[in-house]
Amino acid sequence: MRRGRARVGTVAFLSDYGLTDPFVGICHGVIARITPSARVIDLSHGVPPQDVRAGAVQLADSVAYLPPAVMLAVVDPGVGTSRRGVVLVCGAGGALLVGPDNGLLWPAAEALGGVRSVFVLDNPAYQLTPLSRTFHGRDVFAPAAAYLAGGLPAERLGSRVDADGLVRLVLPGPVPREDGLDATVLLVDRFGNLSLDARPADLGAALGATVELRGGAGRWTATVAATFAEAAPAELALIEDASGRLAVAVNQGRAVDRLDAVPGTVLSVRGLPPGHPPARG
Amino acid sequence: MRRGRARVGTVAFLSDYGLTDPFVGICHGVIARITPSARVIDLSHGVPPQDVRAGAVQLADSVAYLPPAVMLAVVDPGVGTSRRGVVLVCGAGGALLVGPDNGLLWPAAEALGGVRSVFVLDNPAYQLTPLSRTFHGRDVFAPAAAYLAGGLPAERLGSRVDADGLVRLVLPGPVPREDGLDATVLLVDRFGNLSLDARPADLGAALGATVELRGGAGRWTATVAATFAEAAPAELALIEDASGRLAVAVNQGRAVDRLDAVPGTVLSVRGLPPGHPPARG
């Protein structure tokens, strides 16, 4: 029996539903009705509304830390249109991802070893009726995840389709420059840290202990540091964050308030000569 | 044995406690101490503070999607006064609702088939001591729900009283007008959608594909659509939301920012002649 078809019992759930409305709680109820023994791990429901890329990055960042689980992800600006709902069977282990086919699942699928097979969620026997036009998390995706967590084979949920037709989400990646790189802000976290789509290795050995950051009309200097606390209080630092990406942070402060950047902002990171005075933001 | 007295094992919990303080976590702890095997489904703790009507609507919207569960709801501006705490036994199945007798439970009780019996939570043996004056969620309601989830018969929690004495919460409902209707905003969700106290059938067949919305000094036109994405980006749409109510939404935007409405605002919905130019907000 392939692991993807075995009973996994756990659903890991990520969405942009927030926690001020009962959307998430209702999905929990739906899952409990279908598979009473299922456990649900809420990864995050604070993805910025309809920000598919942020949700995709958060999901991909999380997969290595999860127990065997059906991953249920819903950031779905196209709900009610012809965009498809899918289950992806991934990697050698047959890991299962459920959600809209809009790129949200793609980076996680790659992190799990790539897509092995795809089924479109078109079997109404495993959906709620009446089927709403606006809440497929409740009516389509949570039921699919619950049935999978209960041991239903993925192919029962709908038609097999070719993986080549999936919507892919490709991150912009860092753009190398002679004296540094340009990188896109992917996420801004609760602490105001800016996670960039670049890794420390992308910086190159040539980069000194101080860099210049540019974005829009602004210019700031930042210390390259191993951790927040290595920078002086209120000082900008460029660190490796917990997902292995470069991040702009402020010791005891919020980088986002200093740089006025949002997800999607492109920042330039440039080396400064060794004699440059210490970063003061 | 009536189902309302059988062990159900699950507590579905809704409140206005928010998640920034440990109020909800402490109630989880109280439940786990009393009935270690109980599972708690958090429906929502983001009911606007002390907004009994919003909590009542969220709870009633949720009941159809829950497994057999004791429903625990706390939005309780009168905590510490003479308002009663109650458990309602509802419908043919004996579904159980626990909370303050301030109308919060009423719409859910009706959705569950109506109140069959009522017990006031006046038995101190099933409350925490000392009993606080300000946190009956912790001291009275969570314990009651936990004991019920563990199989305690509802009548053990306190005195039986007449259901006629319950505080009822009656929603305003739509007011039909010659060329449309007036409806109250019940909820504003995370996406900025305004859920109205009216259903699509209330609009009548006479209504065209474009309506005028009026509220306060504002006037807007909106497209009547099946789903968000059917409206042009940034366009106001009148859709059926996931609870079956009419809702004002903006494709890729936030209706609440356009209409400046809050829960309680009355909006007028009026049909426009077929030749009217498409909605532009």
Added chain:
Amino acid sequence: MRRGRARVGTVAFLSDYGLTDPFVGICHGVIARITPSARVIDLSHGVPPQDVRAGAVQLADSVAYLPPAVMLAVVDPGVGTSRRGVVLVCGAGGALLVGPDNGLLWPAAEALGGVRSVFVLDNPAYQLTPLSRTFHGRDVFAPAAAYLAGGLPAERLGSRVDADGLVRLVLPGPVPREDGLDATVLLVDRFGNLSLDARPADLGAALGATVELRGGAGRWTATVAATFAEAAPAELALIEDASGRLAVAVNQGRAVDRLDAVPGTVLSVRGLPPGHPPARG
């Protein structure tokens, strides 16, 4: 077998991670991988970012309401520096607290009967690798709590050290004055109530039914009341909150908006003569 070394199965988790990022969900995943049967009770993840004192007070307020559980607390501005991670074995029952040694655990340890033994989390066999510099909740603390919940003896997690070396967090406490007291605002809750570091008994019998509050340039009068609802609507009241502390509240309103206080603000509470007109804020 000492209780602290027995399998407790439950982890109670408090942090300042918030719920908009997947930090908390990832920690849940880590715990489920290590001890699949562990249950996690989320006490609160809304501690103000890096506010060790607020987290310490919330944790200490919660311990009496929890079932036997490993308490996992992470508010950790010094992550990545030389500050230690520790497990504290507390009280006669051997209750277990896991977190950074920065004072966060101290008031809870005292509430649990005092620290009996301390182990530094320096055994890499029970940490994730690679060990990040910025997310010890995921890499050090959640694993430690999960292993303890699964029955691992605390001494396996690292070296035993002397409890005298622990960082202690001592609350400022009330300062008695001839006609009242001065007290520090510890917490501001979702409802805008200000919880003070003083208890009703500190007020003394001499205090009348009306007090004057002073903070910064402001002066307000407040009614001493048993509960919110005893004050007139919009009136300031001084009540005993659910943690047994004095709190400034407004019936149907938000005290924090009236007094413009934050955690750390010192308020003066002074008795007013009995004939003083009723409080009007």
